[in-house]
Amino acid sequence: MARFAGPLFVLTVMLMTNLRAAPKLHDVARAAGVSTATVSRCLNFPDRVSRETRDKVMAAVRTLGYSPNFGARAMAAKRTNTIGAIIPTMENAIFARGLQAFQEELRQSGYTLLVASSSYRLDTEEEQIRSLVARGAEGLLLIGHDRDAAIHHFLQTQGVPAVVAWSHDDGSALPSVGFDNRRSMRALADEVVATGHQRIAVISAATQSNDRARERVAGVRNALDAAGLDAAAMPVVETTYSIDSGARAFEELMTTDPRPTAVICGNDVLAVGAMKRARVMGLDVPGDVSITGFDDIELANVVSPALTTVHVPHRDMGRKAARMLVDMVAGNAAGDRTQLEARLCRRESLAPPAKA
Amino acid sequence: MARFAGPLFVLTVMLMTNLRAAPKLHDVARAAGVSTATVSRCLNFPDRVSRETRDKVMAAVRTLGYSPNFGARAMAAKRTNTIGAIIPTMENAIFARGLQAFQEELRQSGYTLLVASSSYRLDTEEEQIRSLVARGAEGLLLIGHDRDAAIHHFLQTQGVPAVVAWSHDDGSALPSVGFDNRRSMRALADEVVATGHQRIAVISAATQSNDRARERVAGVRNALDAAGLDAAAMPVVETTYSIDSGARAFEELMTTDPRPTAVICGNDVLAVGAMKRARVMGLDVPGDVSITGFDDIELANVVSPALTTVHVPHRDMGRKAARMLVDMVAGNAAGDRTQLEARLCRRESLAPPAKA
DNA sequence: TTGTAAGCGTTATCAA
DNA sequence: TTGATAACGCTTACAA
Numbered sequence: 001m002a003r004f005a006g007p008l009f010v011l012t013v014m015l016m017t018n019l020r021a022a023p024k025l026h027d028v029a030r031a032a033g034v035s036t037a038t039v040s041r042c043l044n045f046p047d048r049v050s051r052e053t054r055d056k057v058m059a060a061v062r063t064l065g066y067s068p069n070f071g072a073r074a075m076a077a078k079r080t081n082t083i084g085a086i087i088p089t090m091e092n093a094i095f096a097r098g099l100q101a102f103q104e105e106l107r108q109s110g111y112t113l114l115v116a117s118s119s120y121r122l123d124t125e126e127e128q129i130r131s132l133v134a135r136g137a138e139g140l141l142l143i144g145h146d147r148d149a150a151i152h153h154f155l156q157t158q159g160v161p162a163v164v165a166w167s168h169d170d171g172s173a174l175p176s177v178g179f180d181n182r183r184s185m186r187a188l189a190d191e192v193v194a195t196g197h198q199r200i201a202v203i204s205a206a207t208q209s210n211d212r213a214r215e216r217v218a219g220v221r222n223a224l225d226a227a228g229l230d231a232a233a234m235p236v237v238e239t240t241y242s243i244d245s246g247a248r249a250f251e252e253l254m255t256t257d258p259r260p261t262a263v264i265c266g267n268d269v270l271a272v273g274a275m276k277r278a279r280v281m282g283l284d285v286p287g288d289v290s291i292t293g294f295d296d297i298e299l300a301n302v303v304s305p306a307l308t309t310v311h312v313p314h315r316d317m318g319r320k321a322a323r324m325l326v327d328m329v330a331g332n333a334a335g336d337r338t339q340l341e342a343r344l345c346r347r348e349s350l351a352p353p354a355k356a
Numbered sequence: 357m358a359r360f361a362g363p364l365f366v367l368t369v370m371l372m373t374n375l376r377a378a379p380k381l382h383d384v385a386r387a388a389g390v391s392t393a394t395v396s397r398c399l400n401f402p403d404r405v406s407r408e409t410r411d412k413v414m415a416a417v418r419t420l421g422y423s424p425n426f427g428a429r430a431m432a433a434k435r436t437n438t439i440g441a442i443i444p445t446m447e448n449a450i451f452a453r454g455l456q457a458f459q460e461e462l463r464q465s466g467y468t469l470l471v472a473s474s475s476y477r478l479d480t481e482e483e484q485i486r487s488l489v490a491r492g493a494e495g496l497l498l499i500g501h502d503r504d505a506a507i508h509h510f511l512q513t514q515g516v517p518a519v520v521a522w523s524h525d526d527g528s529a530l531p532s533v534g535f536d537n538r539r540s541m542r543a544l545a546d547e548v549v550a551t552g553h554q555r556i557a558v559i560s561a562a563t564q565s566n567d568r569a570r571e572r573v574a575g576v577r578n579a580l581d582a583a584g585l586d587a588a589a590m591p592v593v594e595t596t597y598s599i600d601s602g603a604r605a606f607e608e609l610m611t612t613d614p615r616p617t618a619v620i621c622g623n624d625v626l627a628v629g630a631m632k633r634a635r636v637m638g639l640d641v642p643g644d645v646s647i648t649g650f651d652d653i654e655l656a657n658v659v660s661p662a663l664t665t666v667h668v669p670h671r672d673m674g675r676k677a678a679r680m681l682v683d684m685v686a687g688n689a690a691g692d693r694t695q696l697e698a699r700l701c702r703r704e705s706l707a708p709p710a711k712a
Numbered sequence: 713t714t715g716t717a718a719g720c721g722t723t724a725t726c727a728a
Numbered sequence: 729t730t731g732a733t734a735a736c737g738c739t740t741a742c743a744a
Binding site for chain 2: 021022023064065067068069070071072073074075090091092093096097099100112114115130131133134135136153154157158159243272273275276279298299301302303304
Binding site for chain 1: 713715716717719
């Protein structure tokens with residue numbers, strides 16, 4: 001080993017030089033010839049400091065490349081100005097528009113948004129809730145109502161208010177800004193029935209721990225029941241929310257006999273997958289089979305034929321959720337249950353079935 | 357005022373009760389009858405604590421609903437296990453697949469990912485870089501090379517390594533995992549020319565502070581030059597990356613005389629917008645006009661006709677970037693410049709122009 | 713307007 | 729295996 005001593009020593013010195021610690025408040029204070037308190041004031045309340053001092057300090061901040069440590073700041077100030085949001089997925093645009101509006105509104109109120117995703121898993125969501133709270137989230141946006149009751153207890157003991165979006169339920173444990181998934185889907189399904197369809201099938205996300213998916217399927221069943229059709233016999237394929245899954249589920253449904261004449265999908269992503277596969281299978285939409293979606297994301301209007309779907313007021317929902325949450329964090333409100341309308345959006349992918 | 361004294365008092369007491377502070381390490385220690393050091397050990401190195409003690413402590417943790425404070429922990433441990441990523445946009449899926457792979461790979465190595473978006477703005481990106489570093493990011497993933505040199509200085513003084521993705525440039529200031537945007541687009545444009553097109557137009561993102569966009573346009577120009585066509589005369593519309601922008605830009609291009617026979621778009625989102633508008637304008641694709649994209653996101657294969665585009669190896673890029681960054685954070689590597697291949701992906705939206 | 717100094721909630725070193 | 733205790737980097741009374 002002895003022969004390596006020389007070179008190793010050189011290397012070590014270099015590393016130590018590169019590892020020069022980032023500048024602290026203290027360094028800035030020293031460079032500017034003031035106290036740390038003054039630097040802190042300069043950064044947080046510039047007008048409580050003389051112009052002269054401020055210039056000195058700001059110059060030091062710039063030349064040193066100082067950046068305050070969020071953790072230390074949060075700890076000392078007991079404030080983070082941070083709100084967290086946990087959405088099921090970032091892989092498609094389902095939540096993009098709503099989250100964008102949520103974020104813009106938060107920004108207006110001086111809050112920063114931290115986003116995490118749960119992959120539609122309850123355990124991952126719980127992990128993310130803990131992580132965001134630990135990181136200082138003063139309030140949380142969650143999607144849907146399905147989750148372990150222990151989480152409410154946790155949020156309560158942590159003093160972190162939460163708002164649920166994308167669902168509405170008068171009896172929910174948490175305040176919410178959402179729409180009635182069942183009623184909205186029921187309206188769509190009523191329209192499908194009114195258009196003349198009797199053999200209707202559904203492609204849904206897993207309903208296990210997803211109240212939106214569950215309610216939407218229930219909405220279709222309600223419509224069939226009301227029309228005197230056999231809701232219990234209705235084929236339902238549950239899968240994950242992706243274009244490919246939608247495609248596979250569609251093929252599965254269309255290889256049964258008799259075939260459905262209309263396939264109602266739990267969201268636009270599934271519906272687009274279904275349309276894609278229909279094309280491959282040589283089936284005309286809506287000539288051979290009608291397909292509908294839910295959400296009305298941009299995708300719905302890009303495919304051809306354009307998708308009949310349910311328009312969800314994403315932006316409005318995001319904005320209102322942000323306002324409610326900000327009020328709750330400020331202690332100005334307890335939060336309530338706001339219901340929005342998701343309205344039917346009829347386009348070309350729904351048409352009467354071919355005469356047998 | 358006096359008559360309100362009673363009720364107000366009650367209200368105050370209630371609020372104080374609700375505002376009970378979240379449990380601290382100290383509270384857990386007291387409840388379990390041990391020191392804070394032991395609780396900390398229990399949480400971080402369970403095996404360095406006797407089974408008996410551990411059970412007591414964990415029970416206290418659960419019943420109190422304790423959750424460690426990230427900021428305090430980071431400060432004391434000088435470690436956050438957090439990596440940050442700043443992508444231009446979350447509004448469409450351009451970065452979704454790559455980021456997903458990035459995150460999965462990070463997770464393998466025990467890191468958590470924090471994501472922010474810059475809206476394609478250099479100043480916002482800088483803000484986000486500071487914010488993520490302040491929040492403890494030990495390494496950063498950035499997109500593209502265009503940014504103020506001062507940022508490199510900042511990252512250096514903070515000791516935070518960064519890796520660039522989506523671009524490759526041998527002379528770049530930061531290590532990178534990317535592909536040659538110019539060469540990839542050149543290959544696509546060569547194909548368009550070889551297919552017989554002579555009147556070619558481009559829809560691009562703003563090239564001002566986006567090296568990917570700039571290089572892609574340059575790639576098209578190179579192809580025209582090589583074919584003896586007048587690259588300088590080529591119509592180029594710059595706009596933002598959205599379906600609507602693509603649609604508008606397309607209409608603008610198609611109302612000139614003579615019309616282009618092929619429209620090369622800077623990415624798939626723009627191309628899909630163009631296709632949408634073509635349909636509205638009664639133009640057949642590719643009969644009346646060919647349209648191409650870039651990225652090969654799911655969208656490209658969902659529209660009809662399917663989009664001719666350039667396939668970007670998003671997942672591979674994300675994974676490799678993660679590995680490089682983890683190595684750099686650990687001090688095991690300085691980071692290098694890895695080049696990946698983005699290959700042409702020919703589908704239906706490109707065909708020979710109609711005979712004049 | 714500025715400075716002093718006491719926390720904030722953890723981890724980690726050192727003894728016991 | 730456990731417990732005191734000194735950091736960690738910042739904000740904020742309180743004093744000057």
